[in-house]
């Protein structure tokens with residue numbers, strides 16, 4: 309059986325063991341002291357008004373849906389009409405959403421209650437949730453360590469049970485890595501399964517919306533609600549809902565692969581390595597064939613990802629000029645106003661990426677760098693296609709090392725980029741990838757071919773009782 313927090317709370321609501329208003333108040337009270345710097349803004353009045361409506365329905369004897377009245381968190385990069393959406397930046401500190409993101413709207417439509425906009429790396433730029441104007445997010449297991457990023461606030465809220473589930477965003481690992489650092493589940497679905505409309509764009513070609521939760525079952529429930537084609541995002545596609553029965557049934561995974569060079573790498577922590585090897589042994593012991601696969605070197609993956617991500621973010625953030633959006637700082641003339649607004653309101657890390665991205669895209673460099681990045685990306689995708697002709701799923705550690713102390717990553721951006729070595733490849737391949745809190749200290753990633761999110765959840769369920 310999979311323990312689902314959503315189902316347990318749903319039962320309590322239906323049996324009137326707790327009122328929805330009390331449930332929401334309880335969670336808000338846990339969030340208010342902001343012990344781990346996870347909170348950018350609380351949606352107190354908004355959430356309580358919705359909770360009262362759920363309580364009225366229950367009092368009237370009406371049936372409520374599974375997610376109705378369930379409190380959840382939203383990474384502060386999603387539009388929710390009328391609420392602050394800051395991307396943890398000075399530039400958008402006072403920005404209020406004019407509309408609601410499709411994924412969030414779908415959750416509202418089934419009655420789930422958003423209670424908090426969650427701290428993260430500014431515009432998704434980071435792997436530690438320290439690049440934020442709201443203070444570094446503290447790790448749920450050891451508060452001296454980073455929460456991971458960029459969806460650090462969301463992961464910690466789930467781990468501490470301040471929210472029942474949270475919606476993160478993953479461009480190059482931002483759901484999977486903080487899920488691993490805080491011992492919970494986090495899914496980056498297949499690119500296009502969930503609409504990006506209303507998610508503040510970082511790198512549009514790899515941006516994914518995804519759930520963070522404490523069980524595979526809760527990941528499944530929330531994924532199903534958010535998935536689907538959306539006319540407002542042309543990269544979306546129609547997908548079948550995933551059933552609980554399919555996930556619970558064993559037996560379809562015959563072969564598993566892992567990347568040799570990830571495990572041979574010098575950068576891998578010895579304990580992460582030995583723990584990963586013992587996972588491989590346990591899988592073999594179940595009669596599943598395990599294959600060591602060839603893959604691109606970590607630094608090739610990281611350079612390809614950052615080349616493309618920086619190029620895309622430089623373009624995406626060009627709209628934030630203090631005229632269309634953002635806190636404007638007046639200069640002597642228009643050009644001056646743009647440059648002062650952007651210089652003063654973007655973080656060091658965001659500026660590093662805008663400068664890098666514009667360089668990559670500029671005349672004389674783009675053929676050498678940007679187009680080369682695109683070509684490598686195609687090769688990476690082809691490599692994955694070949695792999696999935698040979699194996700059903702691929703497993704990998706989530707990170708080469710364990711979470712650093714708060715303050716350390718900011719001193720060394722390059723080391724921070726390299727900590728994304730195991731997550732960015734799957735993003736470039738647009739594959740469904742789940743972090744499970746098992747196997748190594750920072751968990752394991754499970755990946756399958758495109759649109760095979762179901763198989764990923766199924767194998768995760770199998771592993772749960774195997775390792």
Ligand code: GLN
Pocket residue numbers: 431432433434435457458477478479480481482483510617728
């Ligand atoms: N750490 C990676 C980056 O900074 C991934 C971030 C993300 O997925 N938003 O780009």
